[in-house]
Amino acid sequence: MKKAQHTPHIPFAARLLERRDLSEDTTLFRIAPEEGALAELSSFVPGQFVQLSVPGAGEIPISPADLPAPDGTLELCVRRVGHVTELLHKQQTGARLGIRGPFGSGFPLREMAGRPVLLLAGGLGIAPLRSLLMHLLRQRSSYGEVTLMYGAKQPRLMLFREELTALAATGGLRLYLTVDFAPETSEGEYSCAIGLLPDLLKGFRFDAVNTYAAVCGPPPLYRCLVTDLERAGVAAERILLSLERRMRCGIGRCCHCALGQKLCCVDGPVFRASELKGIPEAL
């Protein structure tokens, strides 16, 4: 066994292999973690997160955008919002990064087996849900119908659009895209609905009793989607929310990610809506 003594607060080294800009502030980074990290990462379940270090700036939680590739490389889709992400976005291929994890709980895949899955992603929420989506599509026969509803503010902020349309074309995925608004100039360029994600959901007919819904997006989105899903008949236990909190350690110590009597980093980041009832600061 290699690196038996590795403690979970020391990041493994990782190299930045490739970067692809998805929008003006969001980039897909493909990284190659050093060997020691691979064993740990191989247990990755969609919904879990890793702690990504950018030397000189610090560490941030990121949910990988896909399961680790067979060669061990990992895709992270990161938006530039502040201190650490700013420096990350300045890194060129070949740069040295650090990685720890995976941490937290992922989606309850075993429980979801055989059921229809409805993924609801708002904005950057597509990043964590993408790994779930990829898993579902790779194990396509083990699940029921797979639907993705993805809303972005504007057409140019829609991530992975071509890739998603291509996946839908194979027939394994029902895809609904929507934008909050489309500037006139982009008319015709995009074929997607205009409107908010909840509006899209309202017109959707599905097997609510059996469906598992996985939601990720900006905080206000959760509140309204949970209500709508419940109203449509999805049980709170089957509404899975991937939440975001400030995390300093990722392993249940620093306390920044608490919601009610739970910690997002160890009890989450994927929670059932039923677990969050009565916790006002959760959503």
Added chain:
Amino acid sequence: MGSVVEIAPLTRLEGHGSVRVYREGRRVERVELQFIDSPRLFEALLLGKSFAEVPEIICRICALCSTVHKVTALLAVEDAFGVEVSEVTALTRELMLQAGMIQDHALHLYCLVLPDLLGVRGVAELARVAPDLLKTGLAIKKVGNQITETAGGRLIHPVNIRLGGLGRSLTRNELARLRDELQKVLPAAQEAHRLFNTPFPFPELPTPDFLVLQPAEHPLGAQACSMVGRASFPLRDYRQHIEETVLDYSNAKLSRVHGKEATVGALARLNLHPDLEGGAGALFKSHKQELVGKDMRGNNLAQAIEMYHATERALRLIDRLIELGPRQEETAAPSPRAATGCAACEAPRGVLIHSYSFDSQGICTMADVITPTALNQGALARDLLALARGMEGEETNRMTTALERLIRCYDPCISCSVHVLSL
């Protein structure tokens, strides 16, 4: 045709200033020295503040000399209310003055003057062409800083010295550590004079009228000012002997003493207190030729000798403090009354006078600060003119370089100088 040569901004000195040389053909008509720091109007800001606030605010007049400003202000307030301080407090204050002397002279000599001697732009180039010299200078400077930070609680605008006493007295360990650090740089401080005893690329200047504080043996107990060839006058009466005029081209006011342009600072002090103790005394004697009765070209050498003297003196002060041991001193708050107090110290650049009046509630009704640079300003202007005239016909470049070097002999501190009296 008249022409003007301008050196702006003046560099490698504290604050914002410029020099203009007005020429008629080759002839130098006049030289204008401008101190253009934005006025911060301390004397006015202090009005209406309580006596305890005065030293805390006024030290911000200038960072390079914040310690000596603070000490002088404390002495002036204590003078007003008749506060006596203990020996430990007095020694600690003087230790900080000596530390200020070490740090200030080291900064000036090694970071600001040395580039002239080596013909480089400044510290960055020094770090490349003479890294060891720079490191030596920084090491000396650092010890001064360590003393100030340990004794003052903060490096610039020290807080531990307060009215009537100290926030806390230094522990034996701290003192011992400082002594060790001083000892380490003592040899380098002793050698510094060799580096700064270099000939100047310009002719002789007028002989200065040196002004210093008396008695020299008691840096915190100045009673009088004395000027060469003049009867000394009591500090208290300084207003009758020092007159200030507002210049229309400079934000600093010009001070004259007995109607003359006084020269204050290291060279003045060595000229008027030739009996320095210790190794520095011996060093001074060996350099008498270059210093006694000489013009300001000797000031950098005088600073180097003083830096060594301050190092030695700081060691003696520390020994005495160790002997006395740390004391927890209760500092009684002075009871305010209507009074005026006045005090003066020898700052690194020369005579510094503070004077304040308070009403019966201890609220400041008058504040007056005379800074060394304000005092030196007249002599500097005079020397600049003399030098420019002495170099008439030389290449402009050579002249401006010479003028800048002369200014760095004076080591002006412009922030301080632009705050002057309220009449």
Added chain:
Amino acid sequence: MEKTFLKTSRLNQFLETLRLFGELHGPTVSESGVHRFSQLHDPAELQLDYRRTQIPPKKYLLPFREEILHYASGSYSEGYAGAGDLVLFGVHSCDLEGIAYLDRVFLAEPVDTGYATRRSRLTLIGISCEPDDFCFCTEGMESSSCDLFLDAVADGFRLSSHSARGTALLTAAEQLLEEGPPPAPRPSGPRLLPQDPQLRFSEHPLWRRFASTCVSCGACSVCCPTCYCFDVREYPSLSGGGTRIREWDNCLFASHGEVAGANFRPDRLDRLRYRFLHKYCGFTPLQGITSCVGCGRCKEVCPVGIDLRELTAPPEREER
């Protein structure tokens, strides 16, 4: 009868014996009059009649600021530099319970390396105490979360060992000890019962008052024996490397519940509620366990006299 009694006159010799087990620290008073734990160079410095130190012993296990990682030539490495043996003498029961609580947090999987190493080299010697007005412990409780406990009686101390190391201490000091009756068994346990998490949403008028008067100075958390939450920051160095530090943080600061673009506890009231929940109800993995050990520090150091425990009492009458 066992040799478990230490006469007061032998205390100094006993302290010398303790030095065999590590650097000796105990309650002392600083130049400015603050009680604190510090190295005991001289037994005369010991202040056994202290009420509480400003900072609890957690400072030995979780320093205020600590370098946790170093970054150099492409990889991160452990920043923690190692610890020596330390004997902490004269710790009150509440502080011992405080350490016991921290142990549950930092020694749980995955073990915190820095904490665990320091903890393994720390010998704890407790002592009985006299509560004052600020204390809110159950009087007479004795903590067994130590190696050795000293129960002060008229002319000396009754010693009881609570670990193998405690027994080793007794053996080492044997010639100083006398036979005495075994120490009376004393209750040991939590100081304050866990509270109902829903209390944080009570209509208690104190909530609003606390939210407006708390000056967010942070003193209560800094001085709390069981507050451990921390911030992590990383600083680059000129050589291209860097240092990651962790530093005590505070749940009453606005930065605590922040994420990109939002704050989950935007108002001070939300943050006080959070603090209440953490202190008195606990959360994962210590849900249902109160972390308040009754030392009284938060009440003593709060410049505006906030005492969250008052919330657990029913409001006497509507104010104003």
Added chain:
Amino acid sequence: MRRMKLAITGLTACSGCQLTLLNCEDELPELLGHCELVYFPLAESGNVLDVQFDAAIVEGAVSTPKDLELLFKLRNASTHLVAYGTCALFGGVAAMNNRVSTRRELLRSVFGAGEKLPESFPPVPLANFVSVDAAVTGCPPEKQEIMELVVALAAGTLPPARSYPVCTECRSHENLCLLLEKRELCLGPVVQGGCNARCPATGIVCEGCRGPVREANVAQELELLLERGFGRDEIERRMSRFKPEWDYGKRS
């Protein structure tokens, strides 16, 4: 590594912030290898302004047309503009009377009624005129904090912010609380920490030289001090020593 181009200068100030940089004796030689001091009149000759700077580090408040001119030049020429020190961030000591007396009164009382007065307006923070990318507070700033900033700039980032008050550090260092135990006028609760509580550590109250902490509960601090017997005048005078404008009703 490419050496960064720096401008370091002062406006209406005491040079203390610039001196703090020169006081980093241990780090200075190495630092000088990482940057070009293109414009730094305090320590360099031959300064030029007509280049693109990676960062301009500016000390002092703005109080004269000349200050403003230099500030605009530096803003336009720099990727990062750093407000260096309390004066640059809050106005500092020179601004303490901004709310109580006019500039003209102050000038007259120093320069005399009949004389020509220097051109000057009430000192204000840099941010009143230009956008500021980073800040280092303190009067004077901490050596560590300016080094952190310069090193972070060299590494392509900015240092992470601290946002706790002086009390947090003060208590953690086990100083005697002067506000509680000695009933002195300490501003620790509302002032930005990071100085290791220097002043209380020597037994002297925090005079507030680092400006307000993010969540300063100013109204409560005021009440607290009034309760301890200080007059409103005295409190306001102390609060405004480094920052003339405080919102005395602010609670969060």
